[in-house]
Each structure stands twice: as C-alpha cells, then as structure tokens.
Amino acid sequence: MRASRYTDSKHKRKNMKMDKTNILADMLDSIREKLGLSTIAEAKRYFKIELHEHSCDFSISFALRESKRTGTPIDQMAGDIKQKLSSLPFLAKAEVVNGYVNCSYNYSYVVDRLCNAATDVYGRGEETNERIMIEHTSVNPNKALHLGHIRNSVIGDSLSKLLKFSGKNVTVTNYIDDTGAQVADNVVGVKFLGMPYGKDGVRIDKYLGDEVYVKVNSMYEKDPSLLEKRAEVLKAIEKGNNEIADFTQEMVNRVLESQLKTLGRFGIFYNLINYESHILTYKFWETAFNQMKSINAIKLETEGKKKGCWVFPINGQNPEEDKIIVRSDGTVVYAGKDIAYAMWKHGLLDSDFRYVKLYEQKNGEVLWATTLDERADTSHPKFNAVDTSINIVDVRQTYEQEVVKAAVEKLGKSKDIKYIHYDYEVVALSPNTAKKLGLEVKEDKEMFQMSGRKGVYINAEDFLNSLKDKIYEETKSREAITSEEEQKKVAEALAISTLRYELIKTDPRKMLVFDVDEALKLEGKNAIYINYTYARLINILRKAGENKILKPNTDNLNLNGYEQDLVGKLLMFPDAIETASASLDLSYLANYLSSTAISINSFYNSVNVLNAEGEMFQFRLWLLDSVGKIIRSSMSILGIIPIEKM
C-alpha cells in the first residue's frame, strides 16, 4: 500500500477490500496465502506491477528480502515460491530471475473475470457508515479567488469526489471568516474613506479585492492612524446589531456569492457554508474554553512574559512552546476559534448551529448555511460529529493546525479523533510573470509569493479565460466540431479540465511556480490529451453501435502487448482508487489516468478495432468499452469534463 503523510499508520494499514470486483485483490490474496503472510497489505510490499522490460506482468521480491532472515539461499527460496504458485489459475507463467519470481497473467482467465466485474460502477467502494468532513477553499470574503486559492479548492473538491466514489459519506464545507481584518479593510474603504461600493461591469469580489483592499492597505502604510478605523470596525462587527455589522454581513455575502460563482464554473460545490461569526454568536468559543479549562487542557500563566494568558502546552515539556490561546487582554487568537470549530466538527460540543437552505446548486445538491435565524430549517441533514475531518489548509499554517489537532485530540478523550491537516504548498509566481504583474523583480529571486494585499496575484477566472481563448483558437481549426457555439463549449470545458488537472497531478507538497507563458503552451500529457483519447475511444464505440458490445469469447485469447497492457490497467483500477483514497493521494490517480490514456493511444495505433474480425472484434470492442468506463470514472473524480467530439 502506498503510504501517506496525511494518514498515520493505524489508518493506512487497512486490508484491501475483498469485494468480488477487485480481482487484483483477490489474486493478491491467493498469493498472500501461498507466501504465508497474514495481510494483503503485507503481501503488497513484495509486489510490483507492470514490468514490461522484464517481460512479465508482476514480480514478487519476497525471496530477495526474506532469505537472510530465514537463512535459505535466495534462489532456493524463489524456486519454492514459484512451485507454490504453480497451481494458481490466474497465472500462465512464473519464473525465477535474479531472485525475483516473475509472473504473467493467464489472460483468458483474467478477462473472463473482468467481463463480469467491469460495469459502470466498477471500482466504486461499498458504502460505509464512515463520515468524513472536508473543509476547503475558506478564502477571506473580501476578494476574488486567485490561483493559489483554486489549488486548495480543486484538491478539496477532487478529494471529496474520490472519497465519495470509494463509498464514504462526505460533507463538504467552506468556512467564511466574516469577522477578520481583511473584510474590515474593505469596510474602512467604503464606509470611512469614501470609496465607491461597486463598479459597473466589474464583479464585486474583483472590484473590492483589486481596488478597495489594495488601496486601503497602501493607505495604512502612509497613515498608520487609519488602523484605528479598522479596530473600530472590527469591534462593531464583533458586537453586532449595528449599522456597520449589518453592512459587513451584506458585503460578505455579495462577495461570497461571486466567489461561489467562480467555483461553480470550475464545477466545485459545497454542502455547507460555515460563518466564523456564528462560532462567536453561538458562544461555541466559550463552551470550548470552559471544556478546556475543566479538563486542564489549558492553563493560566501566572508569571513570565505570558503572564495573564491562557496557554495550551503543545508538547508539555518546554514552556517556551506553549501556545497562547487567550491573550492577557481576553481576546481569542485564531487557533482558539479553530479549536471550537474543530470540536463542533467532531461532535465534542453539546450544541449545534441552526441551518438554512440557500439554494440548489448546479450539481443538484442543496447548499446550506449556518444561520442565526430562530425560524431555521430543521430538515437539514446531520452535518457534524464526523469520524474524520480533512482540513485543506496551506503549509504556512502548519503550526496553528498542529495546535488545533493536539487540542481536539486531547478534548476527545477516549474518542478516536481523526483530525487531518491536509497541507499543500502555495502557488508562487515565476520572475517573468511577477514582472508582468508590475512587481519589482530582483535578479537572484527564483519565485515570488502572490499577495492579495499588494494586488500581486493571478486572478483565477482571468487566467481561465486566457486559457479558454487559447484553446478556442485551436478548436476552431479542428474539423470534429463545426458550430461556433459547440466550439466555445468545448474550449470552456477543456480550459477548466486543463487547469484542474495541472493543479492536481503533482505532489501537493511541492511549490508550484507559475509562469503564464509556460502555462499557456498546453504541452505534455495534459487533460486535453486525456480527453482527446477519450473522444477517439467513444468515436469507435459510437461507430460500432452499442448493441455490438458483447461479452467476448475468452477461450483462445492471443493478445498483443498493448492489449495486455490495457487489461492490466483494468485490473488495477479498483486498487488505484483504493490506494489514492486511503492515502489521500490524488496525483497517484492522475498518474494512473495519464498512463492509461497513453496505453489507449498505443493500442489505437497498433490495431484496428472496427475492421477486426470475429472474436478479435468482440474482444477489442469490449476492451475499449470497459476502459472507457474507468477513464470516465477517473476523469469525473479529477474534474475533467468529458468531451465526446473534439
């Protein structure tokens, strides 16, 4: 099993599921038994798939690793293993090479079993009662989304789709900091500095973020006394029931609505909006604070520089590292509110919010929000008290997240709290792109942080539009689609798919240094390549006619290497889903999808399907149909919108 830094060992060493469609797991279990190992996960450590250079389908390195422990020579041990495996029906061949036992599938057997398994729901996990809450996006409601935010949202959205696909009960929330300094900055601009509240033809989030927020912040630098205005606004917001607070709430919702529109364009939707202010109004912080005091999770410092502060000891040893939760003036730090929120997520607070239905989203699901209204809708689904919460928060907030995790685990007492900080690196700008945005570029710097406050960032929709224009130009020159309307639709879908795929396919812990020119080059095995592969595949199935897709005769299958390759990909699909979802690793699935697309194109060029005869025609058509199902499933998880003609 692939490991993960997001899930600890006790969660990841689960057995592979033994449902009857996961043929690979079934085969692995037979091998596990022959090797005398207790779990499939253990057997998997010695198992390596796809080794064309060694002309086999998978190899077992058990002898190589274990011979020293048992004192048996490697070759003798490998020979024994080969003997033990000889009776397995799914193997055509096993041979000992360099201490490995190299095995080849019996394709007739494997294809025969896949015929029954590879249906439209192939790879889907059985539904479980495990409840997971994913929090993602959580952008301050004072500006338009930039590419860094979209990295967060796209990861969160695809993770939720992946976990739903593997059978989990997932709730997706977006946490809105409607009481923070950034929102207050905009209020200062509009209410005290006479800046207009909106601009014709410019979306409100973009206008406030680009003009008001940036301008107000540069004014603070020239005239620090203005900061008193912000403090005043913050106080008014916290107090509530006044003109400033009402105005702020209205502005927050207008910006949020605009942000959600952008996210909707990317195909990203939520179950619930959580307002930070409600954590305060519902007195969840007080409850959390009292609970922490009652079990001595936090203590009041009586001396030293933290005198008068309530602190949370992170490791219990070094008082220097104690985290201040409540300052000596009685105000709560961010982490404090986050702890209360995390306690709500995991059902550690006695009470719950009230909720209101906002509207039905384009994906057909209702969007709910927390509300202060007494006449709230009680028909809402159960949102909180989940088993696992996955919190998509960028790597710069690791320390805060550690505090929250440690606190909520302590407060959970005997309950097994799985609080996961899914940290990812930020999107930075290349020197070339930073220069284009008007930033002063020093020679030795390789990257530049985006900054909403300084107005130095790549607006997500603006970039998406450039990408769309670029793709549209290309689309126009294609013959597959003729109407302009259709071409624009394809360009939009491909632009979204491309951007989402680029943000998902690499390791989230690697910083993404974004260069506009490079990003618009559209090179490589990107989402367009994957979609093109899909369109070609669909084209063949369409021409053949749906009624021609039948179960092939598997008696005397004689497959070429590319066909074998695709059968192997089919076999691996349930495992790819399971591995990706157990380790929360989307790039693993992205790589699987990409390599499957490569295999399809190689197959496409090596043989002809429609002109094949008899059994070969049946087999190839079935193969394409089945592979089509797995790439459709993978694409939908990764947010690639399927296009059938391009």
Next chain:
RNA sequence: GGGCCCGUGGCUUAAUCAGGACAGAGCGACGCCCUUCUAAGGCGACGGUUGUGGGUUCAAAUCCCAUCGGGCCCA
C-alpha cells in the same frame, strides 16, 4: 536561536514512507509514420556520477550523519 518542506537529464516530473532488477515518464530539440476507427495522435534515437561529502548494507534516489541551495513557520 528553534523547527518544517523541497532539491532527480535543458524544462516539468515518477519511484523515497516500508532499501531490491540497467532511476520510469512527459515536454523541448532530432528522425520516421495519415488512400486504414479523429495526427489535439503514434513509433524511434538522444539526454542522468538522483545538489555535495561521508556512513550503514549483499544491495542506497530511498535509511543515518554532515553540508550547500531554494522556500516556509515559530520565537
């Protein structure tokens, strides 16, 4: 001052957690392939002392120690 993350061909990267076969791809540049299901495609050749130096091991990109470069956090 303390801590975390990243470093693999010109570029983007896989494999690192749990050591295992000549480090696997893609892009770019080079050569070939459309009278055959969509050439937004395929095939081929080229390109690597895995930042550096030690150590452990039959075996190190992977583990340990040091060090350099880039980024981040805490104080």
